[in-house]
Amino acid sequence: MTLVDTPATLTGGPSLAQERRLVTAIPGPRSQELMARKAAAVAAGVGHTLPISVVAAGGGVIVDADGNSLIDLGSGIAVTGVGNSAPRVVEAVTAQLNSFTHTCFTVSPYEGYVAVAEKLNELTPGEHVKRTALFNSGAEAVENAVKIARHFTKKQAVVAFDHAYHGRTNLTMGLTAKNIPYKSGFGPFASEVYRAPLSYPFRDGGLSGAEAAAKAISVIEKQVGAENLAAIIIEPIQGEGGFIVPAQGFLSALVEWAAANDVVFIADEVQTGFARTGAWFASEHEGIVPDVIVTAKGIAGGLPLSAVTGRAEIMDSAMAGGLGGTYAGSPIACAAALATIETYEADGLLERAREIGSVLIGRLNALRTADPRIGDVRGRGAMVAIELVDPATGAPDAALTNAVAKYAHANGVVVLTCGTYGNVIRFLPPLTISDELLIDGLSVVAEGLKNA
Template sequence: MISQERVLRTPIPGPRSRELHARREAEVPRGFGVTLPIFVDRAEGAVLVDVDGNQLVDLGSGIAVTSVGASDPRVVERVREQAGRFTHTCFMVTEYAGFVDVAAALNRLTPGDHPKRTALFSTGAEAVENAVKIARSHTGRPAVVVFDHAYHGRTSLTMAMTAKHLPYKESFGPLSPEVHRVPTADPFRGPFFTAEAAFARFADVVRTQIGAGRVAAVVAEPVLGEGGFVVPAEGFLPRVAEFCAEHGIVFVADEVQTGLARTGRMFASEHEGLVPDLVCTAKALAGGLPLAAVTGRAEIMDAVHPGGLGGTYAGNPVACAAALGALQTIEEQDLAGRAARIERRVLPRLRALAAGVPAIGDVRGRGAMLAVEFVVPGTTEPAPEVAAAVARHCHAHGVLVLVCGTYGNVIRLLPPLVIDVDLLDDALGVLDEGIRKVAA
């Protein structure tokens, strides 16, 4: 058992981590970035133990992956049992029950009571790309509409769907065609980005510049992830979904980061009563193992011909076993409720801090998906140097936080949903200290 407390035995990173990082630089291409160059030896709950014996509070959850906590007992138990029976057969060659069990669980949990089907893959980008394939097959149309500040993945198609150029698209073109971008409803950015104004712009672009009859899918994150944890203005996404239904367009919710209890509901779409045609999940789905899914209306999912979906590792049996353990933990421990309680504990504290720190432009988020945006005081001009300095302070004091946003000026908080309250408060104290030291 790892004690759920922050313990610093060496500077961060410590000597053993620095030694291993030097080896990494000699063996691994520089294209792999790193947030904090420590090497993890063990992890449990919300604590990472590095090779130097330091215990860090994890407020990143592997980018929203270990929502059930690191080394969740149900995940570990099911993985051990499944690995002892078989690790792979390929579901498209010979079948196994775990794949079907995960599909059934997602068919039950995703919004809407209509008949559904679920296809399993390995990564979030695969899920999004396959959702587009399915939508194109169903509609016979080519175009895909996405939003400003979106992040959908690193494959050729999902790179084109992702907004941020550097580091995701720089030097990797040409990108996939027929991807069109429209403004989102960002409440922090002023009157042009209200729900009404953003929807009017969306509808105008789709009708006049793309052609509604050419659009296969509109793909939206219910809360922007890499784009800065922006919660769209209330009413915007429901109006987009209504527009899609009126024009025969498949509305796809990219819930790769927001799904599976992260925002205080099982799916973030539920906050506004959205019932997407297709829902993409990954990250938290398998408690740390690579697994992703597209779940959607049966008539849309069944539009693809036999053999048109798949992949060698799609729905790997060990990953499916992990998912069944993770889903059990999420439901039995009411992690959606715990995420909501994290929001109620953290947001007021951050807002009180923002009242005295002019460099904080906005505090926002849902559930345990929370963010602080830094700006030049008195403006909405991004201040990425402040976010970077705050992150460095947190890292040096044993709290792992992540930076995000199109402008790199947002600190995002993604704690495991099982985090101990005292540990969370301790980590927030470090963050508070860093913000006051750097920004005030």
């Protein structure tokens, strides 16, 4: 870490000095001013993790208005996989801004939307004929995936899983498992939403993937019935629920059951998609081919865009005019998405995600060996987490988790917590981060554990 007396020059993008640098305590005076303005102007329900005022970001750092440079181990919740202000993205967005900003694709179409759809049809798992529809957010895409599945199957019920997170709209709150802060007091929720048990290797008694799937399928058949079920929706690796990686064979058994029972299998890859796990999509690690796949977050380098991609016969079942939205597939976001996908490909970021995963897993497992409060280390690629527990009982330790996160924040490292029990620290660095920054950030987390 570098300690300096005056704010650094704030140039933005990848030209920023790639270092952890503390000029002031966090938050500094300029950030405190913004937090006071936020409290006076922004709804209290819009929270924040760090009380800072960001003025620049790039590579693996975020710089605040006081000149502090923080190591970014969150990527805006898995959004900036190609880094902030990635050169290709900036160039493509600038060119699109100089052409036109909006026409609404459902009024007068443009090539960018079609090109993104073509690319997603090519990249997503499976060799079948596909179609894509574009939207703005992950939750909006999930809602549309469900309504498409219902329209196609002529059935209504939807099954989500324990620890799931699918969004904050009415339907997606119903699909989401965690009550606070996502659901409490916001009901009633959409009907015909049911929940099944997830494979959670650290906490389900060592069930194999096949055994956990059989348990879930039994619940579905007894409590819902395949004849009523339009879709199963699941994150191949749980995101907000705690970065839970199901046991091998769990997902494939669900896919097989869904296919045999005319149920649409929807993979929510909003957080796991676009190189995050070291493959284009986390489904690839399990060798599964979803009927429908939902993407967002890392798709457009920080601009709002999401997509539903699926089998042509499913996607084409909706009537003309049944899908869309005023800003859905914005020309600016589409330009960013094409440049973002090119960056993943040209800069070898799938391989980089695997390299980051090796560093994360290796370093965190070493910490786990020395500290029994780390109950589990899990994840794939640049999507890794530690679950913190009481070593005597294995009970979740949310207080320790919060203490470690606060220490990291105060010492210039952006980390995020998650998990149904609030006891998971997740690591989602930009794929553009250097090993040096990554290791420095992990060293701060280790110090936080030691000092907690």
